[in-house]
Amino acid sequence: MKTLGENKAIELLKEVRERFRSTVKTRYETRAKDCGTCEVRGSCCVDEHFVNVHISSLEAAAIKKSVKEMPEAMRRRVIKKAGAESKRFKDEAGTDSFYFTYSCPLYDRNKGCLVHKSAKPLPCINHACYEKKEDLPPERLLESAERQVGVLNSRVYGNAWTLEPIPVWISRFFVDNWP
Structure with a gap:
C-alpha cells in the first residue's frame, strides 16, 4: 500500500x-x-451521558489543525474543556473508552460545532434527531465511510493508528504544551 503524507491524507x-x-x-x-428547533441547542453534543464519539488518528490530526487555526480565546476554551473531560476519563482508569461518555469540547452553544466545515467527525455528521428508526441512515453507510478513513489512516500511520475519544486526542495534542 502506497504511503501518504498526513497533509495529503487530511485533504x-x-x-x-x-x-x-x-x-x-x-x-x-x-x-x-x-437542529434549530431544538429546545436546548446542541444538547446531543454536550450531553456528557450521551456523547461517545471516537475518532481515528487522522481525524484527530484534522481537528488538531482546526483547533490551531482558532482564535486564541476559543482555542483555550476548547483545550480547557477537553482537558477536564480527559481528566475525568483518566480518573476512571481501567474503564474501556467505548463506555466513556463526555460533553464535546468542540461544541459552542452560541456558534455550534466549531469544526463543522473543517474537521467534523463522521459519526457527528451521521447524527440527527430522527423520530422513526427507519428514517436513520443505514449503518452500512457510516461503516463504508469509516473503512475509507481506515485505509487513509493505514497509509499514513501504518498499524500505529488508533481510535480515541475526542477530548483525549485534544488533550494529548495540546495540554502538555499548554502555553
Missing part, C-alpha cells in the same frame, strides 16, 4: 467527509428534526 479525508455529508444531508436529514 482526502475532507473529500470522504464531504461525500458522506452530502449523502446524509440529501437522503436522510430531510426526515430529521431541524
